[in-house]
Amino acid sequence: MSEITIVPPEAAHRPDWERLYAGYAAFYQVEQSAEMRARVWGWIQDPDHPVEGQLALDAAGSPIGLTHFRPYSRPLMASTGCFLDDLFVDPAARGSGAAQALIEAVAEIARQRGWNLVRWITKEDNYRARAVYDRLARRTDWVTYDLTP
Template identity: 60%
Template sequence: HYRPYFRPLAAAVAGHLDDLFVEPDARGTGAVDALFDALSSIARQRGWSKIRWITADDNHRARSKYDQLAERTMWVIYDMPVSPSGS
């Protein structure tokens, strides 16, 4: 799953990769490279300035690949739960 997101300070639109899962049998076969090549092509067609995604800190195998494909950012992500009752 991927979608556009707005970057107001850069006056640009980028892509956000929400979910990426590669079946264990497909890992190490070039599947990830093919997926990111396809996503890069889509991003170019849509005029996105970059593609961003989030992964778990302990996802070491994936992160070693991501480090080859992209630049790690300085951002730390927070989630604030919102109670449906307002309390």
């Protein structure tokens, strides 16, 4: 595994973050505009917004992966969990350990903040990512629904 460093995104990272986030949107076939990316960038730069981000940097300090996450209330458990919304590693850097490092960094933040669970979803056919996820976490038997109001 290469040397991977996890850092919060800073202003100098924005072009690489935009490239990575656009790649993530393309992977999931989501049309995403520059305005949408600007809004999310604003969220992750705003300490008062619940969405946070992390970047994986390679040994040269270049961003090769990203994650966005946020706390969420778990009423049945009377606790707070962490939802890992987005996770993407540049295709050229897959297999570098960046995905695992990003997930482990979010898990460490969750431990530090007393969040008792880190949860995420992925597409059924995202086999390469699922191979990593299956090593790091327990797959649930919950079915997910979306309702557009």
